[in-house]
Amino acid sequence: AQSVTQPDIHITVSEGASLELRCNYSYGATPYLFWYVQSPGQGLQLLLKYFSGDTLVQGIKGFEAEFKRSQSSFNLRKPSVHWSDAAEYFCAVGARGLTGGGNKLTFGTGTQLKVEL
Amino acid sequence: DGGITQSPKYLFRKEGQNVTLSCEQNLNHDAMYWYRQDPGQGLRLIYYSQIVNDFQKGDIAEGYSVSREKKESFPLTVTSAQKNPTAFYLCASAVKLQFVAQETQYFGPGTRLLVL
Numbered sequence: 440a441q442s443v444t445q446p447d448i449h450i451t452v453s454e455g456a457s458l459e460l461r462c463n464y465s466y467g468a469t470p471y472l473f474w475y476v477q478s479p480g481q482g483l484q485l486l487l488k489y490f491s492g493d494t495l496v497q498g499i500k501g502f503e504a505e506f507k508r509s510q511s512s513f514n515l516r517k518p519s520v521h522w523s524d525a526a527e528y529f530c531a532v533g534a535r536g537l538t539g540g541g542n543k544l545t546f547g548t549g550t551q552l553k554v555e556l
Numbered sequence: 557d558g559g560i561t562q563s564p565k566y567l568f569r570k571e572g573q574n575v576t577l578s579c580e581q582n583l584n585h586d587a588m589y590w591y592r593q594d595p596g597q598g599l600r601l602i603y604y605s606q607i608v609n610d611f612q613k614g615d616i617a618e619g620y621s622v623s624r625e626k627k628e629s630f631p632l633t634v635t636s637a638q639k640n641p642t643a644f645y646l647c648a649s650a651v652k653l654q655f656v657a658q659e660t661q662y663f664g665p666g667t668r669l670l671v672l
Contacts, residue, residue, distance in 0.1 A: 448596075471658050482562075482646055483599075483663040490658045529598065535657050539606030541587050541650070542659045546598035 441466040441532045445547035452520050453555045460515040460550050462530030471533035471542065472513040474504055477549075478526045486528075489513065500524070525554045558583045560664035562647050567669045569634065569641060577632045577667045579647030586652040588630035589661060592616060593644040602645075605630055606652065634669060644668050 442465045452458050464470055471490050475483040487498025494506040504515045513530060527549045533542040560581045569575045579588065587606050591599040601614030605624040619638025624630055630649075634641045645668075648661040 443598075473660075475663070480666070480668070482560075482665040483648075485660065485662065488660055533658070533661075537604060537606070538612045539587075539610065540652070540657075541589075541604060541606050542657075542661075543601065544589075544599075544661060548596055548598045 441470065441534050441543075441545045443530050443532050443545055443547035445528075445530055445550050447550045448548070449551045449553065451553040451555060454522050455519050458515075458517045458520045458524070458552070460528050460530075460552070462513045462515065462547060463511050464513065464530070464532045465511065466532055466534060468534070472504075472506060473531040473533065473544070474498065474502070474513075474515050475529045475531065476500075476526050477529065483529065486515070520552075520554055522554045522556055525552055527551050560647060560649055560662060562645075562664040562667050564667060565665070567667055568672050569669060570672050572636045574633055574635050575669070577634070577645055577647075577669070579630045579632065579664060580628055581647075581649045581664075582628060583649060583651070583662070584627070585649035585662075586627070587650040587659065587661075588624070589648040589650075590614075590620075590622065590630070590632045591646045591648065593646055593666075599646065602632065641669055642671050 444463045473488045474486040530547045563578045589604045590602040603622040605611040621633045647664040650659040650661045
């Protein structure tokens with residue numbers, strides 16, 4: 440069974456500073472990897488995903504993530520954080536295995552990002 | 557505009573009462589999912605459906621029921637058997653492509669269920 444670890448529960452950065460959110464996964468085969476963002480009281484918005492190919496993926500809002508198989512990691516980065524990036528960020532790993540062929544998504548427990556002005 | 561809608565935004569349940577959360581999508585997606593979100597626990601899968609008139613239990617199905625009579629709709633009923641229903645409930649959907657294993661799930665805005 441797959442699992443996801445987000446080791447940082449809370450992170451605070453200053454506006455304009457760079458950001459890196461950590462995500463480690465456990466899965467026996469090639470994983471499908473996702474980052475979602477959630478603002479308070481809202482649903483999850485997809486930031487980016489990795490299925491195969493180039494290990495550096497670009498997403499919306501200036502975010503990028505790098506898949507490192509040797510480290511079982513999929514860290515999220517942004518070169519310059521804006522105050523509007525304050526939210527909770529979830530890493531997820533997807534794998535086939537649901538009845539009917541669907542993908543099971545396993546989520547990390549999230550990282551709450553605070554941006555200081 | 558295509559998307560996923562969930563209603564109501566807030567729902568209050570009395571002791572012993574069943575309540576139903578609505579999830580509708582106009583994305584023409586085949587697969588639909590229900591998740592429960594509790595603080596500090598990430599999201600957990602309650603039920604899922606890959607096709608109309610078929611659905612399967614997820615990891616925490618006890619105390620919940622669903623139906624899938626239409627492609628666009630996947631309502632979730634929280635029954636009185638669910639002893640701790642207070643949570644944020646998220647619906648998601650995904651397109652299923654033949655011969656493609658990967659899928660991307662898109663989420664609705666959520667319903668917060670509170671117990672009176």
